[in-house]
Amino acid sequence: MLRVIDKADVKGKRILVRVDYNVPLNKGGSISNDERIRESLETIRYLVKKKGRVILISHLGRPDGRVVEELRLDRVAERLSRLIHMPARKIDTSIGREAEEAAASLKPGSIMMLENIRFYPGEEENDKAFSSGLARLGDIYVNDAFSVSHRSHASTLGVARLLPGYAGLQLAREVGFLSRAVENPKRPLMVIMGGSKISDKIKAIEHMMGIADYVLLGGALANTVLKAAGKGVGKSLVEESAIDCAKGILEKASRGSCARLVLPLDLSAATRAEADAEVKTINLETSSIPKGMMSLDIGPETVKLFSSIIKKAKTVIWNGPVGMFEIDPFARGSIAIAKAIASLKVKALTIAGGGETIAALAKAGKKAEKGFTHISTGGGAMLTFLEGAEMPPISILSLTGKGEHDVDNHQRQE
Template structure:
């Protein structure tokens, strides 16, 4: 795959697919990490005398114009970060936008309006893709977070450019994730959490072929403990996956992979509770209580599991971390990962939020900007956007 630092982009008019799907409330950006992550690519292109046309989606407008999901606040914020004007187009395609693109001079930046205001983006519609590419002579994909989607701005639009490449952010994702899976330094430890086993079944099976240890926390661990015959009270659990959980436990045993599950829990009435109902060992969960975080003994166990790790890949919180009452397990684990000497790679919105809440992002080797893309890459699936770039390079 070709990347922007090894592509003939000098003086080109570039369409750059960025991932500016950021949390917005009343027009105010609550977290600008994804915007900041794109800055190296944008600055590199500007240094090469390029003209930049940026495109992104925001939220789920479902093919209709939703004013609250306009990218205008993002354009204003990007202008502040770059210290230069970022023009805002009225749409991502259409005559008015075409005119703005045609009038751009070298060094100028234009932000297109939300791609998903048009159904053609998610449908990978050829006419939409052709219109999106109009008036431009190069394409850069720097939006890892959508690389698992076969959408117009990451797949079909490449048909209309001779020059296509990945951005610097995409290059980091490719190198870190690819290297971690291809030739990991050992011990290789995977940590997975969050609510559902179902969303991570493929990953668990794939990782069991690669890792030395796997630590499972969060609500998904409840399904494993219930599969072993233990009470989980009113906790989140996937009863239809108990057999699958048992098969994963058996596969780990057969492959000699150490599988770590919680040995104690923080209990409560629900995720919004203002206080805990105490700590209990995994064998003694009362029927009327809910598991909402891993307990102190589990934190110590998991800390031991990563102590000598050389590579750590982590996706998913250990509990209902959004509530500080049930955040300690996730925070303890994050600090352990940050303090380790391992190559540490974390991904997913919740895991990212934990890292940034603690302000330890500089102590993590790499924070992936992808959620679904991160998971599918770990699973070994072919990402449509990566395939499109590779196919283009092979032509």
């Protein structure tokens, strides 16, 4: 259980809120998608309504500890102001006298945004002095950025050790849904893993094989497992360095004491990844992908197989598209999977996560998107959760975990 901010007295308090406004920018530098900002509005509106003094912390891009003019948060603050219909004052620093004076003068029910937190080397280093500088700006700390909560940085962990810490409403929702799916799932529990690199997901696959009833693999990562199983995959994308890990998954599945591992029966292949390429369906039970061709999507028989298994599910976790969905002829598998999950007639818990998964889901249409219980933007954080790994920025907010904040010591340092 997490300490959630709606259980705290925030009136008149300076509240440091870690959000994730790492939004995509187009070539002109304007924001092309503001979904991450919208996700934070519930917590911010709650704090404003309760007369908290809201101080937002975020990063944008990868400035690597130095000031990059194009990555300042001014345009983000402007977009937030428009979305929330009130001013969000942005300052040009994150620690030091100017920031402390701005925080001290902030009125109840007002919003202030610090400069890009990754302009400072101390952020990603989780530097104690930098964390202390941030903590001096606030009375309470709130983490509402699940998508960066797999990283133990100053703004996700260091400051949480120095101030009373709480989960924001969005973070609490993310953790709640994933906990229900993993820790006490309604069965059958099905996990669908796609995407390109199996090395990024091997730990999550292995862990979930010990929890789920079915683990379905698609996308380019399935190529590596298929090759490990002795299948010919032509010139398909394969992680040669992960072949041994893939063999380990197959060996574990063969022992029968874990989830049923389901691989593609057929694949849609072409000589090139282009919309006008000639597509052939390759039946993996009777043949292999020719040397000059590559797998770009799951085939129609695999769609039928996966969909038939999905129909049985009462809990579904989907991370990673099952084909190169960006190109229309190879989006069919991912669209079919999305629609199959969304159309579950039983009252199932269905979760989709990761940037590419969300983009593939968008291709399936609004009806499919609305059919999911929860859509998570926390790709890396979601995978860390599915690995069963500890996430210190979250566990420190637990009612029973290692979450004691060192407020007295911090105050003595001041």
